[in-house]
Amino acid sequence: MNIVNKLSLEEKLVVLSDAAKYDAACTSSGVDRKGKLGALGNAAACGICHSFSADGRCISLLKILYTNECIYDCRYCVNRRSNDTLRTSFTPEEVCRLTIEFYRRNYIEGLFLSSGIRKNPTHTMEEIYQALYLLREVHHFNGYIHVKAIPGADSEVIEKVGFLADRMSTNLELPTAAGLEELAPGKNRKVILAPMRQIQQGIDDEKSNIPRIGKAGASFVPAGQSTQMIVGATPESDYQILTVAQALYHQYDLKRVFYSAYVAVNDDSKLPAVGTKPPLLREHRLYQADWLLRYYGFKAQELLTEERPNFNVYLDPKCEWALRHLEYFPVEVNRASYEMLLRVPGIGVKSARRIVMARRSSRLDFSNLKRIGVVLKRAHYFITCGGKLMYQTKLDEDYITRRILELDRRKNWELEYDITFRQLSLFDDMHMGADSAGTDCREETDGRFDYLSV
Amino acid sequence: MEDLIIYLCEDTPDGIFTAIYDAWKSGIPEEGISIQAERNHAMQMFTEYVYVQTDLDKAVKVAQAIENKIGGEAYDMVYHAALSCETDRMDAIYRFLKLGFRYGRRVTSMHGDERVCRLFELSRSVRNEAHAFREFLRFHDTGKALIARMNPKNQVLPLIGWHFSDRFPDEDFVILDENHDMGVFHEKGRRWYLSFVDRGFIEEVFGQIQSGRYEHLWSRFFQTIAIAGRENDKCQKNMCPLRYRKYMVEFQKTPVSDLVGEIGGAIDRGSGA
Incomplete structure (x- = not known):
């Protein structure tokens, strides 16, 4: 040596x-x-x-x-x-x-x-x-x-x-x-x-x-x-x-x-x-x-299961789960439990919390959700506000999958080819703070972590 | 149409709170009132102007009323918004407080309301910037004190002051804000304070500072820790925007010495020993 x-x-x-x-x-x-x-x-x-x-x-x-x-x-x-x-x-x-x-x-x-x-x-x-x-x-x-x-x-x-x-x-x-x-x-x-x-x-x-x-x-x-x-x-x-x-x-x-x-x-x-x-x-x-x-x-x-042991790398795991369980959707944002809100693609921990808080004082519509930080382009397939979907879409696995893949194509390409996005994931310590109950600095930082609220 | 009444105040939290006190006392409906910073205000037609004299007693009264009636969380947000650089910050605070005094603590969860959202936005962007400077501020050791300069859009210096005096209780340090001509001063073991400083002073101080050994070591570490072949300029810019890099040592253009040559030399010396 x-x-x-x-x-x-x-x-x-x-x-x-x-x-x-x-x-x-x-x-x-x-x-x-x-x-x-x-x-x-x-x-x-x-x-x-x-x-x-x-x-x-x-x-x-x-x-x-x-x-x-x-x-x-x-x-x-x-x-x-x-x-x-x-x-x-x-x-x-x-x-x-x-x-x-x-x-x-x-x-x-x-x-x-x-x-x-x-x-x-x-x-x-x-x-x-x-x-x-x-x-x-x-x-x-x-x-x-x-x-x-x-x-x-x-x-x-x-x-x-x-x-x-x-x-x-x-x-x-x-x-x-x-x-x-x-x-x-x-x-x-x-x-x-x-x-x-x-x-x-x-x-x-x-x-x-x-x-x-x-x-x-x-x-x-x-x-x-x-x-x-x-x-x-x-x-x-x-x-x-x-x-x-x-x-x-x-x-x-x-x-x-x-x-x-x-x-x-x-x-x-x-x-x-x-x-x-x-x-x-x-x-x-x-x-x-x-x-x-x-x-x-x-x-x-x-x-995942023994029979389906690997993720589809082109879909985020939460989306993949939701698409295989369309029977749970769409959920009504004004009534759904916190736990269920968390399972909606496009709603993260913070927005789920805000929804639960905000709906106490008024009924929420899609524009409220947008301000709260829900990623609507992803979430809208899976939720209703006051019984209505945001657009006329069908609750169909292939249809939604295609649309979401379209949304993610560029990001996935970047991930696969030139970028290491790994560090973003590493932030989560600084972000979700299960162990830091208070507000936390990184998460506040202007949606740089948006993509994490999958 | 009723004329607009504009309260012109000093651009500090105390000045803003005083103006809020005066505007509130006037009893004029909110649509007829605007509060603006005295500095750089362009006069308008059909407008009545009221010049606000900053009054600490009034400011404290407003602060206490917010704490007591709307709560500490709301107070923090209002205070942060008051440090913002956006021109509508004072009106946004005033409209939020009107709402807050009506609904009490509940107001901070009213995410559906435009006025609440705007205040949150202002406060969030100030806190984000303060956080960025907690991350990216760089001190130089002059041998007498640690000294740093910054170029923030918002008046984040008071927020930064707390952080660094907790972190460096045993250090003498100075942080200078070149955009607002303010400085934080901290002497070992004492409480920190905020003071206005002369722009010339900042330039003079920094004119004498030279990059030293640890600046160099840090730059070397910074270059080495990146994984070659995985350059990602976009992500780097996203996380550390260019405007913060102005005073970060690792982003200064200094000739990079030839790493291979140096290490090669080291090996020669090592094996000769």
């Missing part, structure tokens, strides 16, 4: 942020913390983006690897041991200095520290702990910290890190254990799930006030934990992936599952060839479906 430690800080920053850029998560959400005298920083539950890179993704955190040295040889990973790339590591002081100086200039909300595995998992986790300790306890950094829990690391050090971090995540890597075995020699599902369970347990204990080893007043992973899995490197169906995600939400209380369209970085016989287009549109549909699981009351089994 080509290990170089005498790089300048700038050179290290370039190498170790380049190595971290494929990580999907860059959100800074989930925890509200006021500033305090003698400390630097605060945290906003809705999360704050500070810039947008040339690929359109939000930059919220200083996203870097601690080291890109790695003892593993995972076939899909750009840092796999057998790749001949330049390897280097930060020192805890360097991580600290970069985070603080960037934070003071309002470039970032905090730090997202991930890492390759140097020597062994516990050793690497220990180094990450040193960096966090320095930040929190010596420099009194009060901003956001997201850190990876390294599978196989000693539970004690994971616990210590948990008291310094806001969010922790353990990468599931691949949707199924079989896929993992095939592509990541040396890793297995059980070892990955162990820290996830430990962190969940820690968060639960804190909720039930069980005394812990942490400093008095310190909070354990207050922004919760997340995970990510790679989509398209292995042959799992959308149904399998979504079922796994649902189980993670239910059994591990995850805040977020991130899906990462596989970017073919390595030449490997077991993987799609280098240069294969990442399945961005599929990734996008999974994010939308994930959204439906978390905020719209859908179950994975409603959206």
Whole structure:
């Protein structure tokens, strides 16, 4: 391995942020913390983006690897041991200095520290702990910290890190254990799930006030934990992936599952060839479906089945569901339950709430709905106001499907060809704030997220 | 036709609230009244003008009446709308308040009403802009203080002031709004305050500031973190519109050094060690 430690800080920053850029998560959400005298920083539950890179993704955190040295040889990973790339590591002081100086200039909300595995998992986790300790306890950094829990690391050090971090995540890597075995020699599902369970347990204990080893007043992973899995490197169906995600939400209380369209970085016989287009549109549909699981009351089994295991990538999952269940439609906006309103394509969480509020004081017509933020060009097939449809349309699956495909054609084309819209989906943390009950900043931002209210 | 009476007031929340107080007291029906900013007002024919003298007592009375009778949520919206740059902001507030004093707290859920919608729109666009500057404002470290400048359409500075003084309680910092000639000043451990500043002062201060080490490091990070081959200019512009980029270091045109050469050099040095 080509290990170089005498790089300048700038050179290290370039190498170790380049190595971290494929990580999907860059959100800074989930925890509200006021500033305090003698400390630097605060945290906003809705999360704050500070810039947008040339690929359109939000930059919220200083996203870097601690080291890109790695003892593993995972076939899909750009840092796999057998790749001949330049390897280097930060020192805890360097991580600290970069985070603080960037934070003071309002470039970032905090730090997202991930890492390759140097020597062994516990050793690497220990180094990450040193960096966090320095930040929190010596420099009194009060901003956001997201850190990876390294599978196989000693539970004690994971616990210590948990008291310094806001969010922790353990990468599931691949949707199924079989896929993992095939592509990541040396890793297995059980070892990955162990820290996830430990962190969940820690968060639960804190909720039930069980005394812990942490400093008095310190909070354990207050922004919760997340995970990510790679989509398209292995042959799992959308149904399998979504079922796994649902189980993670239910059994591990995850805040977020991130899906990462596989970017073919390595030449490997077991993987799609280098240069294969990442399945961005599929990734996008999974994010939308994930959204439906978390905020719209859908179950994975409603959206997909063993017989129909994959989404039609050209339709958003909510529309697809509605078109297959036309028996529920059209619904009368002035009477329908909140839950039913949520299932109407073109009505999002916010507009459903507004409808329920506004119809108390007056009967709503289509122009009211438009002002409320309902996407009528999509919704009008499925709703009535005062018993009337907006236009003369028929409630017919083929007819509506054709019309909606027409609407989406351009967007889908963009998604498939030149764009990564993935970042939009990543915002949702900052957006729907199930965990941030108050108003939230991003969502207010002028319908930039309109498309999410599918 | 009755003549229109126009109240001309100072363009600050206090000025606007004073005008609302005076207009309300006059008892003239709402159709016959308009409130406008004194600055840049073009006089019209068949119009009677009343010059409003900003009066803190009156302004506070209006603010309290809104809080008590229509609620805190409505107050926030009115306050945000008062910071807007739209010329109809004062009339929009006045018409909303007329409605609010009649319907009470209920008014904020009356999404069907034109007057309520307009106020929401104004307030939302101010909050959005304030949020954009929370994201995109950039500080420079002069060694004495952190200093930033901004070019907002609306008067978002008071909203920004809260945010950064909570975030940087231990820093001395200054934020200058070059469009409204105002500044937020914060001294370590003290309360922040808002003050008018001279445009010349802003230019003078920034004339001396040079881009330093961390500005450079940040720009490098910014370039590296993008995934090559997935450029998406449209999405980037959508999320970070050009007008916000004027003072963002990562968007300034500086010669980009040759990354390959540098890293290559690093490898040489490293392997020689």
